[in-house]
Amino acid sequence: MSIVSPLPVLDAATTQTRLPMAELCREVALAAAELAAGHIHSPERQALPLPEGGTLLSMPASAADIAIHKLVNVCPRNGGQGLATIHGVVSVYDAASGVPQLLLDGPTVTARRTAAVSLLAIQTLLPQPPRHVALVGTGKQARAHAAALAETWPGLRVDIHSRSADSAATVCQQLAHLPLQLTPKVGRIDDGAEVVILLTTSRSPLYNEPARAGRLLIGTGAFRPDMAELGPTSIAGSQLFCDDVPGARHEAGDLIQAGVDWAQVHSLADALAGRFDPAAPKLFKSVGSAAWDLAAARCALAASQQEHRA
Template sequence: MYTSDPTPTSTLLDAAQTAARLPYPLLVSELALVLADPAVQVPPRLVQPLPGGARLLIMPALDANTAITKLITFTPANAARGLATIHGDVVVFDVATGQRKLILDGPTVTARRTAAVSLLAAQRLAPNTRGPLLIVGAGVQGKAHLDAFAEGLSIKEVVIASRSAASAHALVTHAQSLGLQARVVTNADEALAGCPLVVTCTPASGVVLSTLPRSDAFIAAVGAFTPQMVELGPELCRYVADNGTLVVDTVDAEHEAGDLLQAGLDVTRLASLADVIRADAFVVNGPVLFKSCGWAGWDLAAARTALAVLPH
């Protein structure tokens, strides 16, 4: 855990420098520490709609030593423009002095902490961590999840499905550079039968996975974070709710988990990742669906990690 350093600093980190300060093993450990830290406070985030379907997100969080605010825009239409869909920063302050300590690249923090949260959930909940891993969506989050799962689990094979053939093939090439077997598929539902590990990380503009999962499946659904967004078919969600284990990243998901809300599920009754971390033995039955909506506490964990990792 990071302990406040009285020496005033203010460092602006670019994407590469931010990534270097967020190694997955340390980030995953810090995520678990944040969930167990009683000093952590996370006010509700503000999601302001912007013209054209974009959103401005303002996400504060703090603990006894560190306060952060993530300020980012999410613009789905940028995918068709060849631009990144997420822009912004995470500003990190020292609580004791009020001084700004770091400014982290927002998209990099979002990608790496989201993938690390999925990895933490998979490590604690997945019935079968050997793979193959099916990734639906070959953008920034697809690459981040590939990197995180390749480093944190024993997968040897990855299957990529994407609306963009070029993006899918680029991610396959990246997977092969990591020593993994990799291939592109055009039908994610058909691939589901052969993949016990699944990540959906699309712009969540429509259902991309609807077939019922195998009994040892772990699905991390990360694309949808508003009631209107969706990646998973309602039958799939209800099937896991009735026959498996359904966990959300935080209690905030009760008003953000579009996949589950559109399936008519009572999200307030579901276990959260904090329940999993704090339990002596969390019972997992059947296929697992982990619904991740995002939380500023994850960004706080990233800031704590970045403060603790010295620059090279």
């Protein structure tokens, strides 16, 4: 008779505690190298229709040690019922036996690992730690990025940009507990910002200034061909990087609409290996990958095992 242990199910708060940013960044860096070497398998995500304009997204990945499957439901009309728009889970399995190991909160994994990818880009492509970062957007990803920045560089100046002064001010108030110098902003990015991170689902570019050395641009929000946060002027003058180049060919609306030469778009693994011009303006596009969910699962498993031993 086989005895099956209960599957640990982590809610959003517990999932977040299992994903400390420093460890998560290290796991993402390792996963990027494994993905480039073909040791992580991460096919393109599948999208299935749900009623009322919803979408079910399926994102699996496997490696020598574990396999994961993230299922996310995006239901735009949930707001009218007082429900969150996005729900989902990340299931984690032992790769050799297929035995389930853990169930993580999907939206929390996505928010934390997306922020980790952005931080890894900053740590890799910026010559020194940032002193001033501009976040464009006021949604969940903006909050997740602010929290990640606070964990990594406490005391950092962070501007929260929105089309609405009230919205920017509200987010700054909600994040006032973080060790950051928060400033609500509307309009043009301050000249002193060394990093600009765009975190919206805009369908037209929000930033199209000429690229300049010393400022890193990061686009995270536009994940469909009809979306664009970064404009062609900024893109044309930058050395281009992407967390998942094959996925970006179909999903990175900013780059697709700008008609980029994909042979000139470098991977996160290239950046981590130092294959870039330190003096050139740089733009990093993030479209996400199940490989980063797998990295987060490794991080959560290690934290859970450490807690169990304690």
